[in-house]
Amino acid sequence: MKALYPVVLTLAIVISLPSYAQQQGSPAPSNVRDAEYPYIDSNRRVTFRVQAPQAKRVQVVGLGSKNGFTEQPINLVRGENGVWMVTTPPVRPGFYYYQIIIDGTPVNDQSSESYFGWAHPTSGLEVPDPAFDFYNAKTVPHGEVRVRWYHSQVTGALRQVYVYTPPGYDAGTNRYPVLYLQHGAGESERAWTAQGKANFILDNLIATGTKPMIVVMDNGYARKPGVKLPPDSWGNEAFEEVLLVDLIPLIDTHYRTLANREHRALAGLSMGGGQALQVGLNNLNKFAWVGGFSPFLRDFNLKSVLNNAANVNPQLRLLWLGCGYQDEFYASNKAMHQAFQKVGIKHVWVEGSGTHEWQVWRWYLHDFVPRLFLGL
Template identity: 45%
Template sequence: MKRIVRCTLISLFSALVFIQMINAQSDDSFVPVASNIDGAEFPRISDDLRVWLQIKAPLAARVQIGGDLLPSPDPVYLKKNEEGNWTMITPPVVPGFHYYWFLVDGVRMNDPGCNTYYGWARPTSGIEIPTKDEDFYIPKNIPHGDVREHWYYSDITGKWRRAFVYTPAEYETSPDKGYPILYLLHGSGENERGWSLQGHMSFIMDNLIAARKAKPMVVVMDNGYAVPKDSTAYPQSTSRGNQWVVLSDVYLKEIIPKMESFYRIAPGKGNRAMAGLSMGGGQTAFIGFNNPGLFSSLGFFSGGGIAVDIVSDSSVYGGLFSDAVSVNNQFEVLWFGAGTHEPSFAERNAVIKEGFEKVGIKGIFYESEGTAHEWHTWRRCLYEFAQLLFKKGTK
């Protein structure tokens, strides 16, 4: 019975899409999306945030769309016209950044009209659905920092690794100045490019620094995966928890020492922070809470894998949260954010907030209105979090 109901709902959704496509053929409110490759007419977007997709595949028997652009959990069929173009128009899409792809006769392929980004563990089409009256992540006519590609060899993994490193606009003209540093982690299925490309991290920081809402800082975005070259040194390293042990060692023994010796970083815990989204939020908790003397502030953006019973269970994170006074003295900022359209993460934060309030631990909890488990939630999180960092100076 459930299968029949599900199939009926999918059929109704497909019918709705087809009706909207027919009604929109003469609608001139659709314009090419900002994330398209240069000169591409499709995908297109309307004033009410409907998306018009089109791909030319005259010999194909069927074309579907997958990903998180549509509310349907299953691929949805496109319709073929006389010119061999397969098209559809979606219902209004939630603002933010969404991954999607086509299935052409069952073969997954990216949309040739838009840029690709590393998501879902491979290069994937991505589309930017604009958010009304928000420009904090848009480039402006102000001084801009640089994002550098920094390669280094890891003795722990036995491989070359890459970090993207943001330096503020003033970095090159202030050779005698040391800067605080933020280690910023990506989510599952993405990589070290995510914060720069999908997240627009550099524009967010440029705008904050130019407006004097945030201190000039260096931001390091490294890869969130680490497999040891010597598996005997890390038993069961294939499990997520043990992979995080490896990554923690890479940060403590390689990334942090290498970055803070190569770049002009001000010394001390008070000048070091870490934050991450989704999987990266859980990794931030694992690294930061198990090394409380290392970071002054920690941020969790839709943090996955964070223990919700961190207050009630004294065995979690070495019992760190059994002493509220110590926690408050250890950290300047403990920051938790999630979108209102990602209920499981918002609910996790609510439980943690309740536990903090019961014992008197200071935390900041933020909800991104109208966004889901996607990049605009995390852009807003970075925007809010970065403004609070490094206010007390070196400890």
């Protein structure tokens, strides 16, 4: 009889497996400690689990158009004890903002970490890439990410900035070039490290020969005190002035920087990409290296730049522009690339498959950073 036990037990387990039976996999890296769900199987199908006993409908949805997870809400299925579950079709590797929708109200998943995106803390799902790990923490020396507070003369308020210092910064006496790196609309100064893993991307690149640098990640929103903004304002009108008046002097005072235009870069994604192009290209006395990652271009003014190609080229060490084919900003970026071409502004144009999401921006950062400060 005894020999039968394991067989019976195995059968019982197999029979009890519900329809969302999982293949071998593991909890998502973005889960809170000990949370089993969201669970990612070996085909990158993601199983969600939500406890909502009184709900009539529970759904999960990815945020952002053409996100690689799901634009259309997927219904969870009610099981016992008010537990709702669903397993999605295979998901592309990357980082996705998502929410649970309970009877029409979007809420965060208590099983996942929150990330500041979409103007509030939003659940995030990290789907590991089986092929690439350039943004994962590896056994290489790690830099620090420092949070620094400063009083802005421009806004009259306290601001918080994140500063990556490369491995060995404290032990040495070297001075370093600086990359100013901006987040997208609805995000914050924390996004490039929390969502983008910029610090690990830099650690890994520096470990394999990229020039060590300081990376400064500020908040892209800034308003002057007492200024009444128009209803469609983004609230980022004073960012350029904060960057030039407050931030660059602050960083050059408190860190061992190479404090000149040749050793200063500015880049950003989406809204931050528009800010980087506008502020960078219009202030070439401050920046020699400029990058726009899927930049949002509509509200930014580059006319004077296009009218002055002859002045721009000699000062510009690198202008990097990239956007994915499936990104809603692809057409406007392609047009900008063509406008640069037409007036003869030298630049790197990167296009390829990709939507408006973090996995693309991790790639762009990984492409952009090794080009910086070469030949100096």
